[in-house]
Amino acid sequence: MRLPGTRYQEHGWEHVRKLLGRCSLQAFAHAGLSLLPDANADDLQLALYVDLVAEALHTGARAARAEAPGNSYGDSVAELALSLLYELQARPGDWSAFRAAVAAEHARSGPFWEGAGGEAILRKKVNDMFAVLRDKVDADNYQAACARPCSANKIYTYRMLDTAYGEIARIFGNWQAHLAQVSAILGREVDAAPIEVRQMKSIAACRPEWVIRWSESLAQFGAGPGPLHTRSKRFASLKNSPARIAELMTEIGDYKELSSNRDQDWLHDAGEAAEWLEDLWRVLDAPAGPQPDQILPPAEDEFDGSVLSDAPPDDAGSDTGSDTGSDAERAAASALSLPPRFMQLARAAQEAGSWTARQLANESMAVRLAVYLKLMGSADDTYPSQWLDPATGELPTMAQLAALDQLSLPTLRKRRDAAISVLLAAAPPRKE
DSSP, X not given: OOOTTOOSSSTTHHHHHHHHHHHHHHHHHHHOSTTTTOGGGHHHHHHHHHHHHXXXXXXXXXXXXXXXXXXXXXXXXXXXXXXXXXXXXXXXHHHHHHHHHHHHHHHHHSSGGGSTTHHHHHHHHHHHHHHHHHHHHHHXXXXXXXXXXXXXXXXXXXXXXXXXXXXXXXXXXXXXXXXXXXXXXXXXXXXXXXXXXXXXXXXXGSOHHHHHHHHHHHHHHSSSOOTXXXXXXXXXXXXTOHHHHHHHHHHXXXXXXXXXXSSSOSOHHHHHHHHHHHHHHHHHHOTTOOOTTOOOOOOOOTTOOHHHHTOOOGGGOOOOTTOSOOHHHHHHHHHTTSOTTHHHHHHHHSOTTSHHHHHTTTXXXXXXXXXXXXXXOSOOTTSOGGGSBTTTTBOOOHHHHHHHTTOOHHHHHHHHHHHHHHHHHHSOOOOO
């Protein structure tokens, strides 16, 4: 499930949870658990725990499981685990709840971690702590992304509905083997392929009454009562509110459609319209014919030598496009709170003789940085400091790079993707 701002709601979460559990057991084995029941040692224990788990995560960061995708946004399992660990340090209340749960178990059974099955009990309590924490973190990020109130319980509700849709889709997909349950979900007898199987293309097309009936049907066809029909009051209000269910599922479906492009210009028509308007502006405002996707700087006095004085140094490479060190380029950088000479310095810092630079010799510096941003991420130890935004310590965003290159964002994305295709085509075959 993808929602705005969230990072821990997709299938990769299971791997994140397991990695945190394994590293936590390593940390406890190293430091011992005798202090955990002591409420007065909360701060000491939390600081030690975070340090030891972080060390374990860094040690195993190159393992295949750690490098596996944790979500569809490009975060690895190890990156998500480490981020959530540091969130725990910022939310000591969750650690206190975990320590209290360990203390309660200790009061009942003594040092349970020393006995048979103690490791499994401890891992379960660690899993519970991070399961609660991930929903709190994602709820806060959802609020920041949407400017709408959201709680950890609401994130849990979103996830329940997404799971319900997945189960209904699975049952519908094999309706012949589930005739009785499909009939119960649809509210009518089914003896042939129901039209609803073809109509339900996404969660937004899943009707709320199907969710309610599916939950009710689990008492007969599943392992027990469905989520809307348990004794818990968590979803009691939803059972009698199909309109609210439909609203929540529509939100999930809308964002899933919006983000399913994975940064591949999902608004194709809008991008074409924006480019058409840019072309029209050029024709009307600059009949002399500027270079494609280049906005010319204002006309300068014939005695103004600032453009010449801002020219890139001899070893800066042979960029094309708008990478000329012009006043317009300086103005764009300043408007983005970047150093005025950002692009000039970035060009000078690149290794002109590197294989990548040679392959992308005809691309502007902004396109090259966009390629690195896509392939290697916003932060990497190999990046020269001149490439980084001083405010973030990372590469500029795609929006910043588009403004620096005086391009529309869709155009920059297309040029970036084309440049990546050139690199992939030119790359030597891998040896088995």
